[in-house]
Every structure is written in C-alpha cells, then in structure tokens.
Amino acid sequence: MYITRAAVVLLSACASVAINAQSLNLNDRNALPEIGVVASDAISLDKEKLIGDAIMRQLRGQAPLISDPLLEEYVQDLGNRLVVEADNAKFPFTFFLINNPDINAFAFFGGHIGIHTGLIVNAQNESELASVFAHEISHVTQRHIARRIQAAQRSTPLQIASMLGGVLLALANPEAGVAAISAGSAAAQQAQINYTRSNEQEADRVGIQMLANAGFDPRGAGTFFEKLAEKYRLVSKPPAFLLTHPLPESRIADARARADSFAPRRVAPSLRFHLAKARIQARYFGDAKRNIEIFQDALDKQRYVFRQAAEYGLALSYLRDEQVEKAELLISKLNNDDPENLFYLDTLTDIGLELKQPDKVLPALKQHAQRTPRNPVVALNLANASIKIGDFDAATQILRDFLLVNPEHYLSYQLLTEAYGENNQMLEMHQSRAEVYALVAAYPRAIDELQHAYNFAADRHLEKQRIRARIEQFRTAQERLRAL
Secondary structure, eight states: OOOOHHHHTTSOTTOOOBOOHHHHTOOOTTOOOOOSSOOTTSOOHHHHHHHHHHHHHHHHHHSOBOOOHHHHHHHHHHHHHHHTTOSSOOSOOEEEEEOOOSOOEEEEGGGEEEEEHHHHHHOSSHHHHHHHHHHHHHHHHTTHHHHHHHHOTTSOHHHHHHHHHHHHHHHHOHHHHHHHHHHSTTGGGGGGOBOOHHHHHHHHHHHHHHHHHTTSOTTHHHHHHHHHHHHTTTOSSOOHHHHHSOOOHHHHHHHHHHHHTSOOOOOOOOHHHHHHHHHHHHHHSSOHHHHHHHHHHHHHTTOOSOHHHHHHHHHHHHHHTTOHHHHHHHHHHHHHHOTTOHHHHHHHHHHHHHTTOGGGTHHHHHHHHHHOTTOHHHHHHHHHHHHHTTOHHHHHHHHHHHHHHOTTOHHHHHHHHHHHHHTTOHHHHHHHHHHHHHHTTOHHHHHHHHHHHHHTOTTOHHHHHHHHHHHHHHHHHHHHHHTO
8 A cells, every 4th residue: 555645744653753844934044953852831731641642542543453462472572681781761661563565664653553464464573573663762852842842832732733633544444544634733834744854863872872772783783774776766656655764875774873883783583573464465465376375485495594383384374265274283382392382372372263172272272371371462362262151240340450551552452342242141241332432532432332231230320420430521521632
C-alpha cells in the first residue's frame, strides 16, 4: 500500500512534528532550534499520556492492528531492551504492530510506538530493526511533539490530537486516516506538518547511543539507511519511511560516523527475529501457496540464516493452506528439538484447534503456565484451548488474572467475552464486551452494553452499583476527550 503525499508529507513517521513558521508567526530568523528536554511550560506529561491514550484507542478501532501474542511479545521485549537504556523515559512504552507491508514506523504521545510489519520483513538483522525502534523511542524521550506544541501556542492540544490521530491513521489505513484528517478541527493545517532536521539529527544521535548501550550493533542504523536509499533511489514512489524519514547522503554519513565512534561489535544472529520475520511472511503477507514456494525454495537452496525459521515459515504456510498434516509434521519436529520455544508451542496449539483436538496441547500449555503464568503467549493459548474444550471457568480465571496486569489487552477481552457468552453468563458477557468497545473509544456502545448487563443483574445490588459506577467512568472518559 502506497500512501499519498497528501497524507504523509505532513508528519515524520517517527513523530517529529513541526508547524510551519508562517502559520506560527515565528519571524525571528535568529531563533535557535530547541534541543534537549522540553521546557517546563510545555504540555504536561499527564496530558501527553491522555492524548496518547486517545490516539491509541482511535488506531485500535480503525487501523489494521495485529492481535498476535507472539509478535506483540517480540516487539515489546525488543523495545524494552532499548527503553531501559533511554534517558528521560517518563512512562512505560507500548510497542504495537500494524499489518502493512510498507517500510515504516511512527511514535506519538505517551510512549506509543507503531511498527509496520513491512519494516520487520525488510530488516536484514535485529540490529537494523532495533535501530528504528531506538530512533522512535528517542523522539518520545526528547518530547519532540510536545516541543512543537509549545512553539505552536495558538494550537490547542485537542487540535493536535485530532490532527495527529488522522495523520497516524493515514499511515496505517489511508481511507480512514484521510477521513479523520478532514473531520478534524486542524485539517487546514495538516499540510504544514513535516519533519524537522534538528529533531531527526537529535533522534539519530540519541538512538545510536541507545542502540550501542543495549548491546546491538550501532552500525545497524547506517546499514539500514544505506540499503533503503540504494534500493529506492530511482523509484518514483518510495516507501513511506523515506517520505517521512528523508535520507540525504549527509544523514547516512553522520550515522556511519557515529557508529564508527564505538568499538566494533559482533552481534550473534537472533533466532527470534528470524522466526518473527517468517511468521509475518507466512501469516500476513501474500498467498499461502506462494509462501510455500518461497520457504521451500529457501530450504532447497539453503538461503536462510536459521533453517528452523525457514521450516517454521513453511509449516505456517502449510497450515494457512489447510495442509494441516504437513504443518503438524514440521512443527512437531521443531518443538521436539526446542520444547521451550513458544513460537512452536503456539503453532502446535493452532494445529490442535484446527484438528478439533485441543486436549492434545493442553498438557504442554499447562506445564508452561506453571513456570510462566503471566506470559501472554502461554496464557492466551491456554485460555483459548480451554474455551474449545468447554472449560469456561478455567478460561475466564486465566483471562481475568491476565487482565489484572494487562488491563488494556484487546484480544484478552475478546476471548473473555467469548468464554462468558459460551457459558451463558450474560451479565459478565455484556460487561466484558463493554470493555472491548471502550478500548476503541466507542463509549456510547460501551455504555449500552453495561445497560444490558444491568438488566441481567437481578437482585445483585452490589453488581448494579459497580455497573453504574463504570457507566459514570465511561461518561467521564468521553467528556475528558472533548475537554482536551
């Protein structure tokens, strides 16, 4: 999917936002660029988190986000390895995936980092991928959006939230994004949003330092930039990453020079990275039969970094093509060789459910759950398998425990709603469905669900009080969005 310039020229996908000087009446040509942490009179961290939460709910409802526990865990773990090395990380970071073959990534308020699946597939190693994560994290920790809002004193946070929400949607889903931009109060200014050179340079500098401190190869940024620039040098429609992260020769040279200032580092290839790449290719890209050819050809010609990753991709492609027996044969062998690898356990669970034999994978899932009860891959697979065998009480207990520490996990609430519905627990089903709607900012529908739940509460007076209180919370949340 190619994103039109009308939707992209406006925002650095890494969220380095600038408002045109003319619209801001910034006529002082001697004004120096703002570098470092934002001044105290900029938008507060609390309001930044509030706006970030609003945009995230908008994206959940309208963009093709991937609810894949394995990939979610991978990108979150990779991101966290970098965040611990970051200065000025004022809040937890959330890394999420968008099912989009474009090479792109973006960051916005509150520590939210969106990664396109195309970025992972096109990175050659984990250090290249991590370099983009580090760059995006740097935009957040340096508070580049907040600094531009401080300069744009006549723009309100709501205008910025509306505008950024529409632009971010355009990066993920052009039709929805352009509609959101058109409907926003700041639509007239959207063409004035663009990257700033100082922000990009600062994010490069901070990001490469972060990359090195986290144990990755600091040359990852330069090599990734070089490959993209060379690959798309003569292409009339370059990927969104190049539109939103311009790569002049000077920037590539700077990245190389910064990397050369660190001691040479050899980083071993990452099996998890290559398994994630294979999973994206097999499950979310292209045609199943074509993917079978791709992975089989890689195995035949030994064109892989890890044979296991190519076999894993082939197994997933077989499963997507409904050749379940072939998939099971490959995955069983991989799992026997590496029984602790959750990529294989997850696919064995999918195969068991496809064959309507969930009981075959329950023992392994329960063993893993005893060791890592809060692992999202294990917990959600175990809950799903429990639903399929009709053990709804076990499934709901697993999901409720998981949601205590992951209160905004969309897939968990969907599974919980399914478990309650299958068990004919109508009050709880409507309550859970209300939380699903709230996570996409559909507060009126969430309130409707709670009103349905209220009708099933009968004489459970304490439950009725809880429902009324939650309705008020949703109404307050809706009003808070309007008052941003």
